[in-house]
Amino acid sequence: MSTPTAVALEDAKVAFHLGDGRVYTAVEKAHLSVAQGEFVAIVGPTGCGKSTLLNVAAGLLKPAAGSVRIFDQPLAGLNRDAGYLFQADALFPWKTALDNVAIGLEIVGTSRAEALARAQKWLTSVGLGAFANRYPHMLSGGQRKRVALAQVLIRDPKILLMDEPFGPLDAQTRQVMGNLLLDLWNADRKAVLFVTHDLEEAIALADRVVIMSAGPSSRIIGDWRVSLPRPRDIFEVRLDKEFHALHREIWSVLKDEVMKGYAQSTQAAEAV
Ligand SMILES: Nc1ncnc2c1ncn2[C@@H]1O[C@H](COP(=O)(O)OP(=O)(O)OP(=O)(O)O)[C@@H](O)[C@H]1O
Numbered sequence: 001m002s003t004p005t006a007v008a009l010e011d012a013k014v015a016f017h018l019g020d021g022r023v024y025t026a027v028e029k030a031h032l033s034v035a036q037g038e039f040v041a042i043v044g045p046t047g048c049g050k051s052t053l054l055n056v057a058a059g060l061l062k063p064a065a066g067s068v069r070i071f072d073q074p075l076a077g078l079n080r081d082a083g084y085l086f087q088a089d090a091l092f093p094w095k096t097a098l099d100n101v102a103i104g105l106e107i108v109g110t111s112r113a114e115a116l117a118r119a120q121k122w123l124t125s126v127g128l129g130a131f132a133n134r135y136p137h138m139l140s141g142g143q144r145k146r147v148a149l150a151q152v153l154i155r156d157p158k159i160l161l162m163d164e165p166f167g168p169l170d171a172q173t174r175q176v177m178g179n180l181l182l183d184l185w186n187a188d189r190k191a192v193l194f195v196t197h198d199l200e201e202a203i204a205l206a207d208r209v210v211i212m213s214a215g216p217s218s219r220i221i222g223d224w225r226v227s228l229p230r231p232r233d234i235f236e237v238r239l240d241k242e243f244h245a246l247h248r249e250i251w252s253v254l255k256d257e258v259m260k261g262y263a264q265s266t267q268a269a270e271a272v
C-alpha cells in the first residue's frame, strides 16, 4: 500500500495585488508534495516565498493558479488538518503557559477541566511541567517556543506547518529545540513542512530538503533526500561525512540564490 500524500501543491502560483494596480508574483509553478509521516524542510533566501507557501498549505492564501490537495482532497478554505507554528511569537501575553496551551482545545469545545489536564501533560512533554503558572513575559525565548509547540501539538494535527520556529533563538537553544522536536515527531510521525534559513538545521531534521529560488516568481529549484539514519541527534549528525557531502552539494545551488536574494532586497531598498 502506498503512503498517502498529506500535502500536494501542483503548479501553484501566488500573486499579490499591491494596491497601485501592480501585481507581484511571489511564487510560480510550485510543485511540492509531503507524504504522511514525512519531514520536509524548505530553505531559500529571504523574501523568496517560504511563508507564502506555508500559508497556501494552511489555506490562508488561495493560489492564483494551480491546485492544493490535502490527503487527496482539494483544499477549500482553512486546512483543518494542519497546526501552524508561526514565524512570530503568538502566545497570549495575558494567559499563563497552561492557559496558552489549553486554549487550543477549549476553542474546539473540550471542557476546561480536561483541557487543563491535557495542557499540563503537554507542558511536561516539552520540559515545562514546572512552569505552568508563568506568563509569557516570565519565560525565556526558548521556553516561549516550547509553549507554542505544545499549543499546536495538543490539537494533534495530522500536518505540522512550522515557519522558522526557532529563528530568534541562539545556536545552542536551536539545537536543543531541534532534538525536542525530533523526539516528539518520532513518537507519531506527522507530516511536517518546516521552513528555515538554516541549511544545517534543515539537513539535520528533515527527510527531504527543498530549495526555492530568489523571487520574484520564485520556483522550487531542488529537492534532496536526506538518508541519514534515525533517530538522529542534532549535535552528532553534523559530524557525519554524509551530512557534509550533502551540505556542500545543496549549498552550491543555494549560494547563488542567496546572493541574488540579497541583491534584490538592496535594489528594492534603493528604489524606495
Ligand atoms: N500581502 C502581501 N502583499 C504584497 N507582497 C507580499 C505580501 N506578502 C508577501 N509579499 C511578498 O512576497 C514575497 C514572499 O514573501 P514571504 O513572506 O513568503 O517570504 P519568505 O521567504 O518567508 O521570507 P523570510 O525568509 O524573510 O521570512 C516577498 O517579496 C514579500 O514582500
Ligand SMILES: [Mg+2]
Pocket (backbone or CB within 6 Å): 050, 051, 052, 087, 163
Ligand atoms: Mg517568512
